[in-house]
Amino acid sequence: MSSNKIRWSGWLPLVPALALLAGVLLVPLGKTFVRSVSNPDLTLANYEHLFTDGVTMTVLGRTALTAATVTVAALLLGYPYAYLMTRVGPRARGILLVVVLIPFWTSVMARNFAWIIILQDGGPVQSAFELIGVHDVVLYGTNAGVTIAMTQVMLPFMVLPLFSTLGSIDRKLLLAARGLGSSPTAAFWKVFWPLSRGGVMAGVMLVFTLSLGFYVTPALLGSPQQSLVAQLLAQRTTLLLDFAAAGALGMVVLVITLVLVAWANKVGGTVSALGVVATGQPKERV
Amino acid sequence: MTSQVKTRRRPVAVDPVPWWLKVFGGLVVAFFILPTLFVIPMSFSSATTFQFPPPGFSWRLYENFFTNPVWLDSLGNSFLVASLTALLATTVGTAAAVALSRLDGKAARFARTVLMVPIVAPSIVVAVAVYISFLGWRLTGTVGGYVLAHTAIAVPYVLVSVTGALGGFDQRLLKASASLGASPLRSFVRVTMPLISRGILTGAIFAFIVSFDEVVIALFLRSPLFQTMPVQMYNSVTVEIDPTISAASSLMVLAVTIIFILPQLLRGRAGRRQERRP
Numbered sequence: 001m002s003s004n005k006i007r008w009s010g011w012l013p014l015v016p017a018l019a020l021l022a023g024v025l026l027v028p029l030g031k032t033f034v035r036s037v038s039n040p041d042l043t044l045a046n047y048e049h050l051f052t053d054g055v056t057m058t059v060l061g062r063t064a065l066t067a068a069t070v071t072v073a074a075l076l077l078g079y080p081y082a083y084l085m086t087r088v089g090p091r092a093r094g095i096l097l098v099v100v101l102i103p104f105w106t107s108v109m110a111r112n113f114a115w116i117i118i119l120q121d122g123g124p125v126q127s128a129f130e131l132i133g134v135h136d137v138v139l140y141g142t143n144a145g146v147t148i149a150m151t152q153v154m155l156p157f158m159v160l161p162l163f164s165t166l167g168s169i170d171r172k173l174l175l176a177a178r179g180l181g182s183s184p185t186a187a188f189w190k191v192f193w194p195l196s197r198g199g200v201m202a203g204v205m206l207v208f209t210l211s212l213g214f215y216v217t218p219a220l221l222g223s224p225q226q227s228l229v230a231q232l233l234a235q236r237t238t239l240l241l242d243f244a245a246a247g248a249l250g251m252v253v254l255v256i257t258l259v260l261v262a263w264a265n266k267v268g269g270t271v272s273a274l275g276v277v278a279t280g281q282p283k284e285r286v
Numbered sequence: 287m288t289s290q291v292k293t294r295r296r297p298v299a300v301d302p303v304p305w306w307l308k309v310f311g312g313l314v315v316a317f318f319i320l321p322t323l324f325v326i327p328m329s330f331s332s333a334t335t336f337q338f339p340p341p342g343f344s345w346r347l348y349e350n351f352f353t354n355p356v357w358l359d360s361l362g363n364s365f366l367v368a369s370l371t372a373l374l375a376t377t378v379g380t381a382a383a384v385a386l387s388r389l390d391g392k393a394a395r396f397a398r399t400v401l402m403v404p405i406v407a408p409s410i411v412v413a414v415a416v417y418i419s420f421l422g423w424r425l426t427g428t429v430g431g432y433v434l435a436h437t438a439i440a441v442p443y444v445l446v447s448v449t450g451a452l453g454g455f456d457q458r459l460l461k462a463s464a465s466l467g468a469s470p471l472r473s474f475v476r477v478t479m480p481l482i483s484r485g486i487l488t489g490a491i492f493a494f495i496v497s498f499d500e501v502v503i504a505l506f507l508r509s510p511l512f513q514t515m516p517v518q519m520y521n522s523v524t525v526e527i528d529p530t531i532s533a534a535s536s537l538m539v540l541a542v543t544i545i546f547i548l549p550q551l552l553r554g555r556a557g558r559r560q561e562r563r564p
Contacts, residue, residue, distance in 0.1 A: 009470075010389050014397055017382035017441055020374075024438035025404060025412060028419035035418075077314050084311040087303045099315050105542055106322050107499050109519040110535035114322045116523065117338050117532075124324070124338060152317060213408020215502050220523055230410040237414045238506070247418070250411040261406045 029254070036247035046248035056232065056249065063229040066143055066150070066218075067211035071158075073151040074207045075200065078158035082199075085159070086167045097163075100156045112220045115149040116140060119221065146222045150214055157210060158203040165199025205264030209257050229253055322539055328532035336529060347533040357530060360518035364498050366429060367514060371436040371497035376490040378437065379444025384478060386445075387452045404439040409502040412439070417506035427509025435507065436497035443496055444489035451485020491545055499542070 036046050050056045085096045103111060118124050119140040129137040139145035169192060177187035215230035222228065227235075233253065236246035324338070329347055331340030351357045386398055404412065416435050417426065425431030455478065463473040479486070501516035508517050515534065522528035 010385060013381035013385035017378045017401060017445075018397065020378055020434070021401060021404070021438055021441065024416065024434050025407075028415035029411075031419055032415040077317070080307055080310050081314045084303065084307050087307075096311070096315070099318050102543075103318055103322070105495065107516070107535065107538035107542055108501050109499075109516045109523075109531070110325055110538045111322050113519065113523060113531055113535050114324045117324050117328055117336055118321055120336060120338070122337070152321065155314075155318065209406070213410055215408075215410040215413075216520075220520075230408065233410050233414055234506075237417065243418050246414055250414050253408055254411045257406065257408055257411075258403075 032243075032247040033251055035244050036251055039244070046244050047252075049245060050248060050252065059227060059229050059232050062143070062226065063212055066147055066228060067208050069147050070150045070154055070211045071204055071208045073147065074154050074158040075204060077151070078155055078162055078203065079196075079200070081155075082159045082162035082166050085163050100159050103153045104156050108216055111153065112149065112216055115145070115217075115221055119145045119148070140221060141223045143218075143222060143226050146214075146218045146228075149217050149221055150211055153217075154207045154211055157206045161202040161206065162196070162199040165196050165202075169195045202264055205260055209260040209264065212257060213253065325532050325535040325539060328529070329536040331529060331532065334529060335527065336532075347530050350530045351533040351537070354530070357515075357518060357534065360513055360515040363429075363512060364515040367432040367436060368494045368498035370429070370433045371440055372490045372494040374433060375437045375440035375444050375493040375497075376486060379441045379489060379493070380448050380482075380486050382441070383445050383448035383452060384474065387449065387455070388457065398445075401445055402442045405442040409439070409500075413503040413506045416503055420507060426507050427512045429512070431507050432497075432504065432512075432514065435503050436500055437493075439500070439503070440493035440496045443492040444486075447489040447492060448482060448485040451482040451488075455481055495542060495545060499538070 037043060039045060081096070081100075085093050088096065119138075120126075121138050121140065123140070125139060126137050129135070139148065173191050173195075174187050177191045178184065182190065213230055214228065215234065218228040219231055219234070222231075224231070229249070230253075233246055233249050236242050236249065240246075327340060328336070328338065330343050330345070331337070332342035332344035332346065333340055382397075382401060386394055389397075412435075420426045420431050420435070425434070459477050459481075460470075460473050463477045464470070468476065499516060500514075501520060504514045504517045505520060508514075513521075515538075519531045519534055522531040522534075
């Protein structure tokens with residue numbers, strides 16, 4: 001039996017998956033790209049329009065700002081949570097982990113509908129603000145509402161890379177710093193934080209990147225006047241039927257996303273973090 | 287400061303978890319879980335709007351969900367598409383995972399990365415590209431179109447769970463099986479599959495949920511004759527203001543919670559079994 005034969009037959013079971021992916025995803029994406037640069041001659045006009053139409057850049061900027069806000073919020077909530085996960089017993093850790101994954105696996109429509117109820121005019125959030133004397137707080141139809149709802153579902157992507165990084169830090173280093181007379185705060189910032197930066201970087205990149213492509217949440221909770229890039233893309237496709245322009249915008253979003261993910265993947269095992277979120281199977285390094 | 291005081295009182299806790307961190311963790315847990323639970327009281331509302339709190343109790347929304355053909359058809363469509371997707375994605379994904387576990391080198395790593403792309407590619411970009419192509423191929427609004435598109439995005443989930451299960455798989459078993467005269471296919475069915483069945487099952491469940499819950503691509507592929515439940519839910523918020531969505535949401539939350547907890551329990555039991563081994 002030649003080793004060559006093993007090599008080629010070994011690849012055979014991969015063919016259906018790759019063929020399916022090519023047919024459903026790569027060919028349509030390729031065709032979209034070709035359409036976006038042909039008119040029918042080669043042209044970059046569709047891409048130039050993105051910069052000059054006055055709308056696309058504003059929307060892209062707003063999308064980046066929203067994604068950045070979500071990222072900061074997720075970091076502020078996710079870091080202490082991930083830290084707590086490394087400090088509790090295995091049973092409590094298991095519960096905290098399942099809880100993290102619940103929003104990700106809860107029905108997208110149910111989750112967004114719940115946020116509509118909560119944030120709407122006359123809803124529970126408004127009532128709660130009335131109690132403390134703040135009136136007419138309507139988050140429904142605003143980017144603040146969109147940000148809150150997005151943070152909830154993006155948190156797992158922050159917590160899981162952080163959990164795996166924080167869990168691998170030797171706590172004796174902290175105790176050593178304390179023993180040498182530093183305060184808990186100083187010990188944290190000088191010893192623990194620098195060691196956790198890889199996880200922070202991976203989580204930040206991941207949350208920011210995934211936040212760029214949100215469609216359902218801004219479409220349902222935001223306002224058309226404050227639309228994000230996904231809404232613009234949908235609008236150009238289904239309402240304006242301008243497939244070439246939509247394709248150009250789609251390509252820009254896709255390339256930004258893939259470049260950021262590839263970079264994040266270099267910084268810290270992001271794709272494995274995605275796998276964890278996808279299936280809830282963390283590789284514990286504790 | 288507090289930790290120092292505690293250290294003196296209880297010498298066991300040298301490095302305690304501060305109380306405020308536990309409180310903070312509790313708040314984050316609430317942020318994860320509580321918002322979605324609002325759909326449950328809503329589903330028993332007697333109102334015809336999304337008014338909260340509900341003005342009165344009624345089973346009307348559930349009644350409407352289970353009698354209105356629009357909702358029932360969309361539910362049936364979702365079940366059909368998700369079942370076929372789970373079947374196809376699990377077959378294709380398992381084959382790919384098994385192949386990748388036996389290959390190494392740059393090409394194999396690249397193939398794995400390519401197969402994971404649907405999980406990171408923004409669903410709106412995928413939806414737009416798929417929509418434009420499927421229009422030309424007359425696949426929009428067809429069961430086949432939905433199943434193909436959903437399978438492409440479900441394969442990574444199968445790949446990850448089966449790869450996880452293969453992590454503890456001893457490749458020498460296949461050599462043993464081959465030396466005893468089994469064909470590669472027979473070896474797979476009789477040796478590999480039983481050992482990674484949990485990963486395959488988990489992958490199938492995830493593929494089913496991914497498809498059943500998928501809304502962005504479904505919004506683009508819908509036709510007046512064929513739409514899935516998430517699309518009907520989307521319509522009921524954007525076009526119709528139909529509070530039946532709260533009954534549908536509650537059922538989805540219930541179903542996904544049960545389905546999601548199931549693999550966790552399976553894994554828990556298997557984990558214990560492993561621990562018990564000497």
